[in-house]
Amino acid sequence: MAGSGAILARKRRTLILLLAPLTLMLSVFFLIPLSIMVIYSFLEPGLYGGVEWNWYPYNYGRILGWPLNDFETFEVIYLKIFLNSAQIAVMTVIVTFLLSYPAAFWVSRMTGARKNLALFLITLPFFANMLVRIYAWLLLLRPTGFFNTILQSTGLIAEPLNLLFTNFSVIIGMVYILTPFMFLPIYASVEKLDYSLVRASQDLGANPIQTFRRVILPLTAPGIIGGSVIVFIPALGNFIVPAFLGGSKVQMTGNLIERSFLQSRDWPFGAALALLIMAFVVILVMFQISRQNRAAERGIA
Amino acid sequence: MNMIKYLKSGVAIAASVMAMTSIASAEGSLNLYNWGEYINPEIIEDFSKEFDVDVTLDTYSTNEEMLARIQAGATGYDLVWPSVHMHDIMQKLNLLQPTNVNQMPGFENIDPSALRSKEDPKAEYCLPYAWGAVGIFYNKEMIPELTSWQQFFDYAAANPGKVTMLDDLRETLGVGLILNGASVNSSDKDEITAAEEFILKQKPNIGAFRYDIIPLVTAGDMAASHYYVGAVLNANQSPDKLGFVIPEEGATMYQEDICMLKTAPNTANALKFLEFMMRPDVSAKNTERLTNGSVNTAAIALLPDELKNHPAVNPPAEMRAKLQIFDDLGKSLRLYTRAWDRVKTN
């Protein structure tokens, strides 16, 4: 009995040790600054940026329709912008997944030095500055750019296509900068895929599609979910890609929040918008995690 | 194990870098906080050599970005370059300190009409720096001659997606206001709504709202763009191909002043820099690079002909009369931001 108590105590000590750095760091350098913004979101915007220390719940009213006063009217456009952003972010997740999943298998089946080389070649492009990479896409997609020139010279099209400053160019840009966010977690879970389970499934008479759906997909799911989360979140908040490749005609919540702080000088509204989006994403991800946990429990049972 | 080694060396590097930066901010330094691409780098070099001062230049791309940082408490900068209405705001917010630049030698060169600040009409605080019009930069191979906003929007209607406007709420709504005959500082709800509707009507024909259009217009990806007079630098490099014009209906203009922050750590060097900037040769050298309007009457004489005689850089009086500068709108700015949100979304 005493022994198990000692083990338990040691386990607790290890756990505390493991969690302490994160807890300390986030509570000081994250939760305190974040609470500043929470407070700001309920204050009146200062005339020239900053805040006036007056209770002011109307920032939320402008987005949600309630509560309102004489100055703040409900505008449905903020919800519209949010839906558009979510749509682009989801598209980005799907495309990065479709690109990365087979690539992860391709790499995982290599051996030794070749595998390292392939991994290295895939991550190398991301060491070039993001702005430079986005700019390169601008040059590729513009009317006199690489794609249009090739398509025109092969006679496939007569007039240059409008590739730039559309949802399409925004999604391409997002996919390009976020691909490693999907690839790395997927690769981490594909690489440890236990092929004996795959063989067992086949021995039990499952066809390839069944094996894929019942064995391979669930085994690599942690990587897919992890990757989707860390692609979806930055895609939702990114404002540099829509500004450069969307010509600022494609609006995302990131642009709106940025503009509230840096053009309209309305910090509380920007803070309120940010907090609403954060609440939405946390609920979404927590829902996903608990579903996954339940599925895992069922799997074990 | 390796991790710890890395960590150690990382901390060591960081510590040594920190030590280096703190040496740099010792005596004999000057920290400038200016718009990106808004000063000839040679001038900083010249000043640095002549006075043996270590100059640091950090940059911003909107007035509000600079204000947000200063307001949130960023310190260490000596001089900033706010637009006139932002100069007024900063002075009201008590972020600036007097320099008595109007007592300095060289101030007699400053054009009295450039003292545009309402808070600082005698230039006790800030030195007028440069001004310029916001017009249209265009590719002559696509539009041989452009003179008006009307023509700009007509071209856009015939060639959708081939023109751009600035991603700036006051500049772009300002064009709508000008074309409706209103002031760009209007606080009238109906006038602003009319401007909003005008821009919204043009939006399907406008390729993008953006700043970095010079490469696109030069390459012929875009035919014409709402842009600052600084594009004359590029237009003068290939005058057969590129042009910049102030539209005949009128346009907006900007002016920046150099101001000393209340928290400035190197006031003596900052004052030296203000005096240096008033020298006609220095001012002219800067204008050659920025290709915008000069506030220094003695410097204008030193400019090369292609700038001195350029109708957009140094416009004749009747054109100047059609240029409007932004005032601080106070609470009415909200009308513009809401209108702009709708323009961008609908």
Add this chain to the structure above:
Amino acid sequence: MLDKILSSRFWSWLFKGYGIVFLIFLYLPLGLIFVYSFNANSINMAVWTDFTFDWYLTIFGGANSQSEFDAAFTESPERIFEVVRNSAVVALCASTISTVIGTATAIALQRYNFAGKKFYQALLILPMIVPDIVLGIALLIFFVGAGFELSLLTIIIGHTTFLASYVFIVVSARLAGMDTTLEQASADLGAGPLTTFRRVTLPQIMPGVVGGFLLAFIISLDDVVITYFIAGVGSQTLPIFILAMMRRGLRPQINALAVLLLAFSFVVAAIGLYLRSRKT
């Protein structure tokens, strides 16, 4: 059967072909940057004029380029060196610290059951979803209020707050469902937790840890907005420097710089790969 199918010639060709397409997608924009880094047109990199090496030379302070006119468009070598150095220091420190913190947290949440686990899961998502500008301004207000001097250190702290979450996610994906029998065996044989971690757990999760580190490094290297707000005087990083010049379009000098940085990472990684392959 599937195993056989996957290793059949047809499939292995298909995978290989796909791999090549994937790499083309990744490298096409870089190829363009490479080509344009030799473009002599100093004002507009989108229009090709002539072949030149000057942009590479100007980075190192050589070759005062073509004309006085161009000189006004080139940045001094000291300035470029300074921003690159700032970026490298920040990315290295921030990603190393956050890899340690993120990995520890991932192990705690995957290997232990405790009350408040859900709270930690939610807490870890938050730093990733706070929009950059909100976190940037909030951190600036906090640092100023708490009396921190803005410097590279504040940037490193700021980056670490959100990078740890990314590392956590990548390492967790690796830990999830990993076989724990080896760890148990090691513990049963009397190895202490630290030994077990070093000899058993760490080698197993290494791909996840390296992946998390790389991801954190890349994100830190590219961060513009948060860095901008919490940078002190003269501690601007490369992305801020580049963003500021974007209004007039990128200069070819920046292309040359990007190519050099890539070449540098390539050489460093190639040496690493070579050393590793010699060891095994």
